[in-house]
Amino acid sequence: MIHPTAIVHPNATIAKSVEVGPYCIVGEHVTIDSGAKLLAHVVVNGRTSIGADTVIYPFTSIGAPSQDRKAADDEVSYTKIGARTTIREYVSIHRGTGDQTVTAVGDDSLLLAYVHVAHNCRIGNHVTMSNLAQLAGGVVVEDYAGIGGMAGIHQGVRVGRHAFVGGYTKIGQDVPPFLLVDGNPPQAYGLNTVGLRRHGIAAEARAELKEAYKTIYRSERNLSQAIAALREQVKTPEGRALLAFLEGPSERGILK
Structure with missing residues (x-):
């Protein structure tokens, strides 16, 4: 048409x-x-x-x-x-x-x-x-x-x-x-x-992501130290996705 x-x-x-x-x-x-x-x-x-x-x-x-x-x-x-x-x-x-x-x-x-x-x-x-x-x-x-x-x-x-x-x-x-x-x-x-919540992310994953956010942005750790801590901390697929993003190649660096 x-x-x-x-x-x-x-x-x-x-x-x-x-x-x-x-x-x-x-x-x-x-x-x-x-x-x-x-x-x-x-x-x-x-x-x-x-x-x-x-x-x-x-x-x-x-x-x-x-x-x-x-x-x-x-x-x-x-x-x-x-x-x-x-x-x-x-x-x-x-x-x-x-x-x-x-x-x-x-x-x-x-x-x-x-x-x-x-x-x-x-x-x-x-x-x-x-x-x-x-x-x-x-x-x-x-x-x-x-x-x-x-x-x-x-x-x-x-x-x-x-x-x-x-x-x-x-x-x-x-x-x-x-x-x-x-x-x-x-x-x-x-x-x-x-x-x-709108997209159905489970409460367990949201709780883990909240703790990961605190590790990155509300602790005294620099980014490298936060990433090292997250390697021991995250268990859910969402947590691992966050960690993979932080560890991935970056032209501009991570907002900190």
């Missing part, structure tokens, strides 16, 4: 059940899976794939060249949008910088109006980004994380699973999983308790 005012390149791969609304533009190397909807005035170009049942609202731009000064005109890079994701008005998602690189948004995520996702970002599944949240290049946002309105995330930062970043917050270092971070300068204020 393609509106007569839409411009769709004949080489684009579009499933029969896709809806392309008025004044949309779909480029040559675009693939759109079944049930997806481009409501109106949506521009999708570059080597972009859009998953099944994803809905994209007016004035969104997906797959445009990176704004990175290092981006080359002849590089081949990609943009991937998962299934059942909702992308609201005026969102911009840029393709990767560097040959064969990818900017990716996972399944079942919600990106509200004016969100920006820069080159080489990786957004997981079930992520919510509120209005005007901005990701610089190479940011990783793990599953079930939430980014508040007008929050800004520095390039190369990781935001862990089930973490929540409050509105207007400027994040310059990695946000560990399961935590609530807010303010300028940002501070960790304990667990994202509402989110953990």
Whole structure:
């Protein structure tokens, strides 16, 4: 179902059940899976794939060249949008910088109006980004994380699973999983308790994460000492996920 005012390149791969609304533009190397909807005035170009049942609202731009000064005109890079994701008005998602690189948004995520996702970002599944949240290049946002309105995330930062970043917050270092971070300068204020309960994290795991938070942020230990203590302390899958995040590679360091 393609509106007569839409411009769709004949080489684009579009499933029969896709809806392309008025004044949309779909480029040559675009693939759109079944049930997806481009409501109106949506521009999708570059080597972009859009998953099944994803809905994209007016004035969104997906797959445009990176704004990175290092981006080359002849590089081949990609943009991937998962299934059942909702992308609201005026969102911009840029393709990767560097040959064969990818900017990716996972399944079942919600990106509200004016969100920006820069080159080489990786957004997981079930992520919510509120209005005007901005990701610089190479940011990783793990599953079930939430980014508040007008929050800004520095390039190369990781935001862990089930973490929540409050509105207007400027994040310059990695946000560990399961935590609530807010303010300028940002501070960790304990667990994202509402989110953990909402997503069925067991009471045992929440109790362990609370003790882990105290070890990291409310003891006299430095980060290395806190990690050593957590190796002896955590038993649940959630606790081990927090430890793995802290031990993982980091460009910017852990918010402490």
